[in-house]
Amino acid sequence: MGELLKRIEGNTYYIEGPVNTGVYVYGNNRCMVVDTGSSEDWGRKIYKALEAEGLRLNLIINTHSHADHFGGNNLLVKRTGAEVAATAIEAAIISSPYLEPFYLYSAHPPKFLQNKFLMGKESPVDRIIAPGKLELEGAEVDIVDLKGHSPGQIGVGTPDGVLMTGDACFSAQIAQKYKLLYFTNIGDTLDTLKNIKETDYSYYLPCHGDLETDIRAVVDVNLNAINEVMGIIRWELLRPMTREELGSAVSERLDIQLNRTQYYLNQSCLAAYLSYMTDLGMVKGRIEGRRMVWEAV
Ligand SMILES: [Zn+2]
Structure with missing residues (x-):
């Protein structure tokens, strides 16, 4: 060929x-x-x-x-x-x-x-x-x-x-650098990443990144990034805040630069984390002074 x-x-x-x-x-x-x-x-x-x-x-x-x-x-x-x-x-x-x-x-x-x-x-x-x-x-x-x-x-x-x-999953390099990776459903992502680790294909071809023979290490870097983001969200939400404020706090912690497209991708991704963590009882959202505020439980 x-x-x-x-x-x-x-x-x-x-x-x-x-x-x-x-x-x-x-x-x-x-x-x-x-x-x-x-x-x-x-x-x-x-x-x-x-x-x-x-x-x-x-x-x-x-x-x-x-x-x-x-x-x-x-x-x-x-x-x-x-x-x-x-x-x-x-x-x-x-x-x-x-x-x-x-x-x-x-x-x-x-x-x-x-x-x-x-x-x-x-x-x-x-x-x-x-x-x-x-x-x-x-x-x-x-x-x-x-x-x-x-x-x-x-x-x-x-x-x-x-x-x-x-x-x-994203390459180890991307996952380590950005941490806030674009996932729209955190529970499904965690299941998918665990399922991939249990497969035994000889090669894995991601759309972004290199052909891999063993994807488990790459998956682990993605899983670590998700856990780290959840930790940051819980920590930040010890003080109640809106999703807008949370986005700003998380971007600052992870040193993420934003343009308007990235802003909406990040807000979507944070919404996925808040949804997952709410259903697990880790955080909750309520209306306060006509604002939706989120806080750690
Ligand atoms: Zn995509």
Whole structure:
């Protein structure tokens, strides 16, 4: 295979990029890809890599609906007629990308949030898939439940012992640096991270980061970051404060610089922590003086 397609094992390859694209070849030079990068340009790059090897693209699987994971869909669909598959909730956003800035802002978002990081170009989704076995013509892959970073996120396991993990966990370097990693459901994320540690694939391909043979150390760094953030939130909430004030306090503690896009991502992520910690009885929210304040229990 050429230089763009890197072989991982057997019929499983990837195209390296800011968002890695997984490739699985089956049958008579057919293939499927997992995630298509952030833009039409990435779609073109993927198309060229497959074309150079005489591969016919039949299926695109999107692990989840963040804009940097389905940007190449339209170009690939137009040129190859491939089908697009995603889980139900992610398919809703991939086909109506306005929903992403809408949920982050919780109403019609101002134009500065309708940007290329938060809102991709809409793509058709032809097949709704769910965790379990997925039949390809003459082959089969595992669709693995990896929800947490996004509510319907999945990974794809190939018969060559490779698990493509989407954004289920971040590289050790990113996790150590930022700590406040983007997860929208902390309970599901913890379950997903523990489940990943119990799998025994030979290779793990995250969308952001390097191919790993043992992902457990990386998962542990992610778990430590989550525990550290929970500790900071509990500590800060010894003094009752609003989510706005908590966001400011946590960003200061972790030395996080914010632009407006990052601010809304961070607020969303903090909302996920507050929801999880409230349901566990660690913190509580109440109305005080017409403000919603949060405090440690
Ligand atoms: Zn993502």
